[in-house]
Amino acid sequence: MMDFAVVIGIQSYPGLSDLQGPCGDANRFADWLKRPDGGDVPAANVHVLLSSQFPAPNGVNDAHPILNEVANLFQPFVDAGINDDPLGNRLFIFMAGHGFSDPQSVDESALYTANATQVMPWHVAATAYAEWFRRHWVFREIALIMDCCRTTSPLHKIRAPMVAELQGSAQANTVKTFYAYATGWGQASRERDINGQSQGIFTTALLEALDHATPDSDGCITGQKIKDYIHNVIDRVAGDIRIEAPDIKVDSAKEFVFTKRPQSLGLKIVIELDPFVGAEEVMVTDGRNAEISRFVAQDSHTEILLKAGLYKVVVTGNQRSKLIEVPNDRHAKL
Numbered sequence: 505m506m507d508f509a510v511v512i513g514i515q516s517y518p519g520l521s522d523l524q525g526p527c528g529d530a531n532r533f534a535d536w537l538k539r540p541d542g543g544d545v546p547a548a549n550v551h552v553l554l555s556s557q558f559p560a561p562n563g564v565n566d567a568h569p570i571l572n573e574v575a576n577l578f579q580p581f582v583d584a585g586i587n588d589d590p591l592g593n594r595l596f597i598f599m600a601g602h603g604f605s606d607p608q609s610v611d612e613s614a615l616y617t618a619n620a621t622q623v624m625p626w627h628v629a630a631t632a633y634a635e636w637f638r639r640h641w642v643f644r645e646i647a648l649i650m651d652c653c654r655t656t657s658p659l660h661k662i663r664a665p666m667v668a669e670l671q672g673s674a675q676a677n678t679v680k681t682f683y684a685y686a687t688g689w690g691q692a693s694r695e696r697d698i699n700g701q702s703q704g705i706f707t708t709a710l711l712e713a714l715d716h717a718t719p720d721s722d723g724c725i726t727g728q729k730i731k732d733y734i735h736n737v738i739d740r741v742a743g744d745i746r747i748e749a750p751d752i753k754v755d756s757a758k759e760f761v762f763t764k765r766p767q768s769l770g771l772k773i774v775i776e777l778d779p780f781v782g783a784e785e786v787m788v789t790d791g792r793n794a795e796i797s798r799f800v801a802q803d804s805h806t807e808i809l810l811k812a813g814l815y816k817v818v819v820t821g822n823q824r825s826k827l828i829e830v831p832n833d834r835h836a837k838l
Contacts, residue, residue, distance in 0.1 A: 505591075505592045505593040505644070506546060506549060506592050506593065507543070507544070507545040507546070507549060507592055507593050507594040507595070507596070508545065508549045508550075508551075508581070508591070508592050508594070508595050508596070508643075509534070509537050509543070509545050509549065509550045509551065509595070509596035509597070509598070510551050510553075510574075510577045510578065510595075510596070510597050510598070511530045511533060511534045511537070511550065511551065511552045511553070511596075511598045512530060512552075512553050512554075512569070512574060512598065512599045512600070512601070512615060512628070513526040513527040513528075513529060513530025513531070513552075513553075513554045513555065513556070513599075513600045513601065514526055514527075514554070514555045514569065514600070514601035514602070514615065514616070514617065514618050515527050515555055515556070515600075515601060516555040516556075516558075516560065516561060516567060516618055517567070517601075517602055517616065517618060517620065518561050518562075518563050518564050518567050518618075518619075519563075519564040519567070519619065519620055519621030519622070519624075520602055520616065520620055520621065520622070521602075523601065523602065523695065524695060524702035525600070525695040525701075525702040525703050525704045525707075526554075526555075526600035526601045526651070526704065527554045527555060527556040527600075528701060528702065528703060529600040529651055529703060529704045529707040530552060530554055530598060530600050531552070531554070532703075532707065532711060533598045533649070533707065533710075533711065534550050534552050534598075536711060536714055536715075537550050537596060538550055541763070541765065542714065542715075542763060543596065543762065543763060544763065545594075545596065551577045553569050553573060553574060553577060554569075555567075555568065555569065555601075555618050558618075561618070564618075564619045564620075564621055564624075565619070567618035567619040568618050568619075569617060569618055570617050570618065570619050570626065571617050571626050571627070571628060574617065574628045575628075575665065575666070578633055578665070581595065581637055581642050581643075582636070582665075582667045582668075584642050585636065585637065585640030585641075585642045585667075585670070586640075586667075586668055586670065588640075588673070591642050591643065592642075592643050592644075593643065593644050593645065594643060594644065594645040594646070594647070595637060595642070595643040595645070595646050595647070596647045596649070597630065597633065597634055597646070597647065597648045597649065598649045598650075598651075599615040599628070599630055599649070599650045599651070599652060600650075600651040600652065600704055600707060601615050601616060601652055602615070602616040602620070602652065602653060603615045603616060603627075603630075603650060603652025603653050603654060603693075604616065604625070604627070604652075604653060604654065604655055604656060604657065604660050604662075605654040605655065605656050605662075605689050605690065606656070606661055606662040607656040607657065607658055607660075607661065608661070609662070610689040611631065612629070612631045612632060612662050613630055613631050613650055613652065613654050613662075613685055614627040614628060614629050614630055614631070614662045615627060615628045615630055615650065615652055622657075622659070623659075625657075625659070625660040627660075627662065627663070629662050629663060629664055629665050630648060630650055631648065631662075631683070632662065632664050632665055633665055634646050634648040634681070634683065636665065636667060638676055638679045638681060639672040639673065639676045640670065640672055640673055640676070641672075641673035641675040641676055641678075641679060643679065644678075644679060644680065645679065645680040645681070645682075645760050645761070646679060646680070646681050646682070646760075647681070647682040647683075647684075647727075647760055647762070648681075648682070648683045648684070649682075649684045649710065650684070650685050650686060651686045651693055651704040651706045651707045651710075652685075652686060652693055653686075653687065653691070653692045653693050654685055654686075654687055654688065654689050654690060654691055654692075654693075654751075655690060655691070655692055656689075656690050678758070679758075680755065680758040680759060680760045680761075681753070681755060681758075681760060682727040682730070682752075682753075682754055682760035682762075683752070683753040684710070684730075684731075684734075684750065684751075684752045684753070685750060685751040685752070686704065686705070686706035686707075686750055687706070687747070687748045687749075687750060687751065688748050688749060688750075688751045689751065691748040692748070693705070693706055693747075694742070694745050694747050696742070696743060696745050698741075705738065705741050705742050705745065705747060706734075706738070706750055708741050709733075709734045709737050709738045709741045709750075710730070710734060712733070712737060712741070712831075713729075713730045713733035713734050713737070714730065714762060714763070716733065716771065716831060717729040717730055717732075717733040717812075718733075718811050718812055719764070719765055719766070722764075723764045723765060723766055724759070724761045724763075724764050725761065725762045725763045725764065725765065726754075726759040726760065726761055726762070727752075727754040727755075727759055727760040727761075727762070728754050728756060728759060730752075730762060731752040731754055732812075733812065733831070734750055734752065735749065735750070735752075736812065736829070736831060736832060737831055737832060738750060739832075740832050770809035770810045770811040770830075771809065771810060771811070771812075771830055771831055771834065772807050772808075772809060772834070773807070773808055773809070773810050773828070773830060773833070773834055773835070773836065774805055774806070774807055774834065774835045774836070775801070775805070775806045775807075775808060775817060775836050775838070776804060776805050776835065776836065776837040776838070777801055777804050777805075777806075777819065777838055778804065778837055778838070780801070780803070780804035783800055783801070783802065784800070784801050784819050784820075784821055784822075785798065785799070785800050785801075785819070785820045785821060786798070786799055786800075786801050786806070786817065786818070786819055786820070787817075787818045787820050788808065788810070788815055788816070788817050788818075789815065789816045789818070790813060790814070790815055791813060791814040791815070793816075796810070796815065810830045811830065812830050812831055813829075813830055814827065814828075814829050814830075815827070815828050815829075815830065816828075817836045817838060819838055824838045825838065826838050
């Protein structure tokens, strides 16, 4: 059974306010999906819809994408659920743009479509779509990723998708899910300039996690591994911008698997000795005080490989030391 993906990026909002990063974020995630060493989703099954694919709007009446254009991407999956015909193995849903949460439900979030206004808040009920596919067992695994705000307004209530509500499948409780929101209920997400390009802070941390998280003993990059990595690096990615913690929901009993790869030897960490007096012995221990590495530094800068975790680096001759947390700390100066 094949994998599928729906990737939405909206940054042109004439009725609200424009954003800078969602289309780029969506393209970057779509690129990861199609990589053989990433999501390995067939390119023909990755459906990307961006506001940048349409002419610049003069106002809300010619702003795209609108709700029907997004719903059309989901329709084949809805049809499969109505026909009780499981369609595929995994479904990835990625949405970046302006979003909001239902004021009466902390578990539901939606993406505003490009023609949304404060008075007419057109939107895609993202969580409701994912839950419908789960209840009707259309996919074995479902990942919903939203780099959107989750602020609330008493005027904006999430409307369920216009799809038939059937009894659902007895197999629904076997579906593996990964629901990840850039921020908590009622909070705002943020974007910033990274390497000269406006990027969503959450998407950037997510993509780093997908490429660098340590696999489990079976070589699987699971939802829990991604969650842990994001929480470890999100403040570093945010830089000087204050952000709220992401809201990532995983089921440890039914782990969603993003990809598989051999266990990494670790990330490159630079050990800098200042002052460097020559031929000094350096010892690295982990959080349980077990020795990980010991070497004689032949230069002021030495590179070593360390997996994610807490470490202590000690120059044994004079007891200079430093605590580092990988992957947040890539440079230890002693």
